[in-house]
Amino acid sequence: MNTRHEWLVILRRAIRTRRGAIGLTLAGLVVLLAIVGPFVAPHSPTLTVTATFANPSSAYPLGSDVLGRDVLSRVLAGGWELLAMAAAATALGVSVGVMLGIAAAYFGRFTDGLIMRIVDVFLAFPQLVFALLLVSVAGPKIWLIIVAVGISHAPQVARVLRSVALDVCERDYVKAVELMDTPPLKVMVGEILPNLLSVVMVEIGLRFTYSILIIAGMSFLGFGIQPPTANWGTMINENRIGLVVNPWAVIAPTALIAILTIGLNTFTDAVARASLGVDRPLEEVAISAGVGVALEATA
């Protein structure tokens, strides 16, 4: 089976499509800006440098914010933490979800029933509400937000992975490996998982997008990275009152989040389409995921 590098083939094929190239470029630009930004910010992102809500000028190209801080510097400095948290939450949520989903499909019977009932319970919480619930008493600590968002992804990922893993578990070579008394973990990671990499890739793309939405949303509501640290979600909320005076303090971070999520989602869509040709039941994936890459039936 030459499945080891199939995911690379799919990625390459996705990048070559117009959709994939546009998506990757948009998301890549914002990611680049978030990473390089803190090093090239012209002013301190947390110090008051001029009047409140000053209009754009040559010294401050995007004007100033609610406390007279440089908007450009804050925009440049305020992305990497969001991205890092989203990446961590995605890694946590997808790995837990993949393990649970494959385990449910592989062991079947009681284990399957137990895992899927637990999944049902956690699915009942809207993701943002679940994150709010977890930080409500303990306070918005960064690790807790990552864990909360990660946990809220896991049941959705598990459901998708279970539905596609069921089919793989029935294949002859899996049955053959099983007959050789291979330990279950080795069968799941060594034999089943490699066949599901394209599905996992789409899940990573989707969950990363949602992580950004939820974590930026938490910051927007005041439960993310705490001020005075610059952060796109927080910036949008704290500068809303100055929308009439200097709209750029709101427009700049809003546009960056929008471009990032549009880019990521478009690229994920391209990856899902690219992997359709590689014999994977991705339509089912998209439908059971319910959202995101809802593939047109005959695309």
Next chain:
Amino acid sequence: MVVVRVLLGIVTLVAVSIVIFLATQALPGNAAYAVLGHSATPQRIHALEQQLHLNRSLPSQYGSWIGGVLHGNFGTSLANGESVSGLIGPRLENSAVLVVAAGIIGTLIAGILGLIAAARRDSWFDHVASVIALTITAMPEFVVAIALVIVFSVNVTHLLPAVSAIPPGTPPLDDISALILPTATLAIVIAPYIFRMMRGAMIEALESDYVEMAELKGISRRRMLLVHALPNSLPPVIQVIGLNLLYLAGGIVVVEYVFNYPGIGAALVDAVSDRDIPTIQFIVFVLAAFYVFVNIVTDVVSLMASPRRRARR
């Protein structure tokens, strides 16, 4: 079938209540300290411990909370001492109006656009609508909301209010202008999924044998679309509408907060800021119960709407 689904739903809700309880009241350390802060006087800590029964064992704490819930008593708000159900009840109605309005408008517009896109597959309309749908998909609610505020209330035009403060005691439908932007935000956020699912399901139905048969019989295209193809594409679309209602349950949190709309979403944000445990427990429980309920209804309705499954019986 329906009975089993309802029983499973009840079991899920019991488990949900345990998760809510554990997340709010069973943290390591003292929840009273977490709520009041370390500067609180011993008297206040003691009073809060009494109110939430924090000095008792965990099963006993849970028992007294869930016992109250079963009798419709969700405790008293820590923020102002009033009963939670009295405080949140009217807000529940406001949120329901928002969710229902956004659900209906978003579904209708997106459904019709999806139908047209499928009927005129690969036309310019299809391409433009599909690209727009892909662009809006996964756009955060607050980005859509802020964009609408910039365009319709603050910077470009001043047609609609940026804040939807509805005075307590007045029904939200009294002032439609206050409802427009929050409803539009939510409708825009859910529309792409319904559009894509409708388009996909219709295209599939249009390529099926029975539609081809109907075509050969010389039925008008309109009749073929609406009478033959549409009913067969409904079950997956109903599933997606259900999923979107569930999505709205989370979406109202941010949207109500942006527009200062007095519903349970904004109340949840306030309650989390105040660490008002009984109010948080109540609102999260209501949202989860809504999820379980919508899931059961969606399953039953899509089963009933499926012509093939109906015929098999």
